Amino acid sequence: MASYILRRFIGSVVVMWAVATLVFFMLRLVPGDPIAAMLADAGGPEEMEAMHRRLGLDRALVVQYGIWFWNMLQGDLGSSIYGSRIPVTQIIVEAIPRTLSLSLLAFVIAMVIAVPAGILSATRRNTLTDNTVSFFAFLGLSMPDFWLAILLIIVFAANLQWLPAIGYTPIDEGLWEWFRHLILPAIAIGTAFSAIIARMIRSSLLEVLSSDYMRTARSKGLTPWMLMWGHALPNAMIPVITVMGIAFALLISGAVVVENVFAIKGLGRVLIEGILNRDYPVVQGAVLVVSAIFVFSNLLVDLLYGVIDPRIRLH
Amino acid sequence: MTATASLLEFNDVHVHFPIRQGLFKREVGRIRAVNGVSFDIKRGQAFGLVGESGCGKSTVARAALKLEEPTSGSIRYAGEHVSLLVGPAMVKYRRKMQAVFQDPFSSLNPRQKAGQIIAEPIRVHGLKPPSQIKAEVHRLLDLCGLPTRFEGLYPHEMSGGQRQRIGIARALAMNPELIVADEAVSALDVSIQAQIITLLEDLQRELGLTYLFIGHDLSVVRHICDHVAVMYLGRIVESAPSEELFSNPTHPYTRALIDAVPNPDPAVEAGRHVEPLAGEVPSPANPPSGCVFHPRCPLATDRCRTQSPDLQTIEPNHDVACWNSPQAKATPTTAQRNLT
Numbered sequence: 001m002a003s004y005i006l007r008r009f010i011g012s013v014v015v016m017w018a019v020a021t022l023v024f025f026m027l028r029l030v031p032g033d034p035i036a037a038m039l040a041d042a043g044g045p046e047e048m049e050a051m052h053r054r055l056g057l058d059r060a061l062v063v064q065y066g067i068w069f070w071n072m073l074q075g076d077l078g079s080s081i082y083g084s085r086i087p088v089t090q091i092i093v094e095a096i097p098r099t100l101s102l103s104l105l106a107f108v109i110a111m112v113i114a115v116p117a118g119i120l121s122a123t124r125r126n127t128l129t130d131n132t133v134s135f136f137a138f139l140g141l142s143m144p145d146f147w148l149a150i151l152l153i154i155v156f157a158a159n160l161q162w163l164p165a166i167g168y169t170p171i172d173e174g175l176w177e178w179f180r181h182l183i184l185p186a187i188a189i190g191t192a193f194s195a196i197i198a199r200m201i202r203s204s205l206l207e208v209l210s211s212d213y214m215r216t217a218r219s220k221g222l223t224p225w226m227l228m229w230g231h232a233l234p235n236a237m238i239p240v241i242t243v244m245g246i247a248f249a250l251l252i253s254g255a256v257v258v259e260n261v262f263a264i265k266g267l268g269r270v271l272i273e274g275i276l277n278r279d280y281p282v283v284q285g286a287v288l289v290v291s292a293i294f295v296f297s298n299l300l301v302d303l304l305y306g307v308i309d310p311r312i313r314l315h
Numbered sequence: 316m317t318a319t320a321s322l323l324e325f326n327d328v329h330v331h332f333p334i335r336q337g338l339f340k341r342e343v344g345r346i347r348a349v350n351g352v353s354f355d356i357k358r359g360q361a362f363g364l365v366g367e368s369g370c371g372k373s374t375v376a377r378a379a380l381k382l383e384e385p386t387s388g389s390i391r392y393a394g395e396h397v398s399l400l401v402g403p404a405m406v407k408y409r410r411k412m413q414a415v416f417q418d419p420f421s422s423l424n425p426r427q428k429a430g431q432i433i434a435e436p437i438r439v440h441g442l443k444p445p446s447q448i449k450a451e452v453h454r455l456l457d458l459c460g461l462p463t464r465f466e467g468l469y470p471h472e473m474s475g476g477q478r479q480r481i482g483i484a485r486a487l488a489m490n491p492e493l494i495v496a497d498e499a500v501s502a503l504d505v506s507i508q509a510q511i512i513t514l515l516e517d518l519q520r521e522l523g524l525t526y527l528f529i530g531h532d533l534s535v536v537r538h539i540c541d542h543v544a545v546m547y548l549g550r551i552v553e554s555a556p557s558e559e560l561f562s563n564p565t566h567p568y569t570r571a572l573i574d575a576v577p578n579p580d581p582a583v584e585a586g587r588h589v590e591p592l593a594g595e596v597p598s599p600a601n602p603p604s605g606c607v608f609h610p611r612c613p614l615a616t617d618r619c620r621t622q623s624p625d626l627q628t629i630e631p632n633h634d635v636a637c638w639n640s641p642q643a644k645a646t647p648t649t650a651q652r653n654l655t
Contacts, residue, residue, distance in 0.1 A: 212422040216485070219380055220436040221409035234426050310469045311425055 001306070008302065012295045019291040020072070020284060024065055027280055034081055034278035055081055068284070077288070078281035088285035091270055096289065098168050099259070099266035103251045105182050106190035114194045118201025119228065125206060133198065140195035145254045149188035149261040156184060166263040185262045189254035193247050200243045204236040211235075238309050245301030249294055320393075322493055322525050323356040323379060323412075328388035330374050334600060346600045348374040350549035351388070353626075356493075356542075361519060361526040363540030363557070365533060365572070367596055371549040372529045376497040379527060380414050381405075392493075410440060413486035417498035419478035423470040429456075429481045430466030436488045455484040458521075460514060476507035483514065493525045500535060512539055533576050537561055542632070545569045548607040549599055551626065555633035565635040567612050568592075606638065614639045 035051045052058045056067065071078060077088035121133040157165035163184055169177040208214060209232055217231045256268030263269075267286055274282035305312045330349040333342045349371045356362040364372045377383040378390060381397060390397040392408060400408050416422040423432055433452045437443050443451050453463045459480040470478055479499065486494055496515065500508040516539060518524055530536045536543055537557050544554040545568065553566040564570045571592040578584040594611045597603055603610050609619040618638050626634040629641065 212416055212418055213424040215382065216414075216416060216422045216482070217424065218382065219409065219414045220439065220485075220489070221406050222435075222439055226439065231424055235424070309426065311471045 008299050012299055015295050016288060016291050020288050023284055023287045027283055028061060032278050077285040080279055080282050082279060088281050091282060092285055092289050095265060095267045095270045098264050099255050099268060102182055102185055102255050102266060105186040106251055109186050110190035110194035110197060114197035114201060117198040118205060122202045122205035137195040137198050140191040145188050145192060146257045146261055148191060149185060149258050152184045152188055168264045185258045188258050189251055193250055196247050197240060200240045201236060204239045205232060208232050208236045241301055241304055245298045248297045252290060252293060320358055321355045322358045322393055324391040325352050325354050326389045328352050328378060328390060329386045330378055330383055331386040344600050347549050347602060348599055352551055354544055356525060356527060358525055359523055360542060361528055361540045363536040363543040364529045364546060365531060365536050365543060366546035369596055370546045372546050373497055376495050376529050379495055380412060410489045411491050412493045412495060413489050413491040414495045414497060415482050415486050415499040418502045419475050419482050422482060423478060425470055429468050432481060433485050433488050455487055459484040475503050476510060479503060479511055495527045497529045501530060515539060533572055548596060548602055550607060553635045559633050565629060565640050566637045567614050568608050
């Protein structure tokens with residue numbers, strides 16, 4: 001088990017390195033120059049060249065890569081090339097709680113909806129309940145998250161004025177304020193995720209419910225509640241957890257778009273602003289962190305398997 | 316055996332499944348999985364039910380276990396109507412009747428250890444105080460010939476025979492009177508089959524169990540059962556004490572089944588002429604007219620094609636549903652359904 005975790009960890013680090021390297025070179029292939037964007041019409045060719053030299057952008061690409069990589073290994077992701085030159089690490093440390101709060105709240109909301117919906121539609125297969133759940137699941141899957149976000153703002157913030165339309169309040173300034181600001185974006189992101197999970201729970205439960213060991217459990221004289229929570233769901237969750245790991249990417253990528261709609265300065269907004277400004281160090285740092293979240297959440301899922309399914313031995 | 320009270324009694328039980336098709340799920344037909352089955356299992360008896368796959372024998376088991384509701388007819392357990400049981404009486408019934416299922420690979424929850432599998436019914440039904448559950452699990456494992464260390468193993472860590480022993484220990488945990496063994500040994504290797512059959516026989520002797528043993532392997536059924544009923548397409552076509560059935564098979568279908576069992580002696584087997592049964596089992600959604608066996612029967616007459624024969628007693632305890640049985644020929648009127 002320990003050697004499995006170690007090997008998977010090394011593998012994850014290699015993946016992150018590959019992603020970081022790819023992003024480093026791809027960013028520089030994109031047309032557009034940060035200095036041109038920064039100085040606009042304010043500076044002549046000499047100023048531009050001086051700026052390039054000052055930021056180290058005049059050196060060979062390989063050398064730039066080497067320097068960035070060496071600094072990164074020491075935990076230094078560089079600084080934004082703009083204005084006050086804030087260190088990238090600081091920008092990311094400020095952004096991460098926002099994105100993680102948003103994703104986790106979206107995850108919780110999605111599960112609160114998906115688990116009962118999945119159970120209902122599996123146990124009442126092909127009834128009106130099942131069809132209704134399926135209808136809303138497909139509706140949820142088909143709505144783009146940014147569109148749903150705008151819709152939610154129009155209804156709950158603009159018309160009803162129940163909830164704020166933009167911004168973020170840290171959790172230490174009050175749970176309610178934090179929740180009030182995040183609930184709309186969390187719903188916007190979580191809807192598609194919830195639909196996928198509900199459908200997955202339905203099909204997985206249907207398979208488990210018709211299995212021989214459920215028949216055995218029924219003949220033991222267990223109550224329907226014990227059958228569902230003691231025997232059916234734990235077995236049905238095994239494939240659902242796999243999908244959850246993959247669909248977690250959906251939450252993160254959803255956050256990138258939806259953060260912009262709700263003006264929450266999370267990782268997504270940092271990333272998009274960075275890309276628009278050709279702020280190389282910021283984009284590189286943000287992508288590295290996003291890929292780390294993704295890679296390690298998948299590693300976590302694989303490790304969870306061993307806990308949830310005793311038939312799987314991790315070597 | 317006739318003097319003892321009956322434990323499980325099926326009286327003209329039908330189990331039909333509707334076939335639904337089209338946009339509005341209209342019922343377009345019915346699968347008559349069990350079509351008028353009657354039998355009577357005495358306390359302490361080992362009752363065998365044999366037939367080809369699809370003949371409805373597993374549906375009989377499911378109906379007995381109340382996993383399936385009969386469309387019509389009555390099932391009585393120790394004199395009580397099973398379909399009227401609700402609430403605590405129902406739970407008590409479930410406890411008295413336990414099943415051992417066919418496939419020991421899929422019938423045990425993969426996420427539970429053997430100890431949990433056996434302990435769960437004891438705990439849920441409060442059969443033992445919590446402090447004694449562990450000892451009870453050990454006793455049951457021992458009863459089924461497994462060392463106590465098996466309580467810590469998951470089903471996938473055991474062989475098929477060991478799993479089936481766990482399945483039996485689990486059934487015995489409820490202290491049942493009747494064990495429904497639905498193809499309980501069919502999925503096992505022959506040598507393991509012998510072990511499990513011996514175990515079932517020992518348990519019957521020690522605990523005074525009653526068995527409803529369902530199988531398609533005649534030699535296994537003959538070995539373990541006192542009384543055997545042969546099913547074909549949802550009906551019982553012949554029913555007799557084991558020795559009587561095997562020495563004096565009367566229904567052409569029973570004869571064909573017994574003929575199909577190979578003789579273990581190759582010299583005898585080589586010289587034996589077996590007339591294989593022609594054709595396939597017809598669909599229970601669209602059964603043939605008259606006697607359901609007539610399309611495959613070597614003795615079929617015009618009467619067989621139009622009129623369905625009822626079970627008739629030809630010897631004490633020996634019933635057969637065939638127009639060609641001596642009694643049926645002697646009494647051409649529609650015989651009344653009569654079971655001893």
